[in-house]
Amino acid sequence: MLSLKDIWIHYGMVAAVKDVSIDVAEGEIVTLIGANGAGKTTTLRAISGLHAPTRGDIVFRGKSISGMTPEQINALGIAMVPEGRRVFPYMTVMENLEMGAYLRTDRTQTRKTLEEIFHHFPVLRERNRQLAGTLSGGQQQMLAIGRALMSEPDLLLLDEPSLGLAPIMIQEIAKIISQLHALGRTIVLVEQNARLALRLAQHGYVMETGQIVLHGVAEELRHNEQVQKTYLGA
Template sequence: MLTVRNLHVYYGAIHALKGVSLQVEEGEIVTLIGANGAGKTTTLHTLSGLLKPREGEILFQGQNIAGMAAQKIVALGLSQVPEGRRVFANMTVLENLELGAFLRKDAAGIKEDMEKVFVRFPRLQERIKQLAGTLSGGEQQMLAMGRALMSRPKLLLLDEPSMGLAPLLVKEIFSIIKEINAAGTTILLIEQNAHMALSIAQKAYVMETGKIVLSGPANELAQSEEVQKAYLGG
């Protein structure tokens, strides 16, 4: 579904991504783990069109989307749930969800997807008229995920979904990620909580200073001494 080849991205003179290559197959959960500043968010921003690569290819279902406008990439079926949730604080829960579907014209499909979001996140339905800025961190994370799902993505990019959440909520968010995947959405997940990410992913990539330094089946990487030392506190 997604093939990234030799991606180079710069912030001015800073070489942020140095030849990143990775692959996501349809139906998979793939995780990208690494320390803060390794280049994980830069990778997602480049995939979703917020940053333009200086070099490299991003093939989404065979089409090169490198440097394409962000809204065109969403229309093709690739949506991002940004780090820090980024909900529209002065708009209601309902308005935030409607914005997720702003590129769509199929009223019946939008209504159906809205109902699916409320089945998956009942708390959002309870707070449908509430301003998004007044929700708790966990509820805002659910809203950010629901909003992305309203664009009916084929591939969902999740950036640090567990950040700042209580352990019980982290478990809930991860079980929802598994459900979303089981219902047919492919997922690329960036996560500081490497232990949780490796427990639900099929494949994993480890990133350090703008490069992929390790990759393989998630369960094998979870057992690797190098990964345990660096990311799992082992």
């Protein structure tokens, strides 16, 4: 469904992502794990159009999307939940969700999507008139995921959804991600919490200083000695 082909991304002269190739098949969760600054977020931002790869190609559903604007890429069916949640703080929960469906014109279908999201996240229905900035971190993460789902994306990009959340909230978010997977969603998950990420994903890629150093079936990566030592603290 999505493939990154030997992409490079530079910040000025510095290469943040070097020769990275990733394949994502329909209906699976692919995770990108690694330490802070390994290039995971940059890679994800390239998929959503916030960075243009300096070399290489990104192909989504057989079509090259590298060099497109974030607006165009969203219109093609890719939605991102950015790092740090980034809800619109001075807009209500409802308005945030409406913004997620900005490009949709089918009112009845959009209404249905909204009902599904409220079903997933009942707290968003209860607080739909509240300003998003006044929600707790976990609730903001739910809103950010809900907002991304409002566009009914074919591909969902999640950037560090567990970051800064209480352990009980992390479990809640993990449950939601596996529910989305069960419903057939395709997800790219960037996580520092490797234990969580490898539990949720089918395939995993390990990044170090801008390069993929290891990749494979998530289950196997979990038992890989190197991964255990470096990322799982075993």
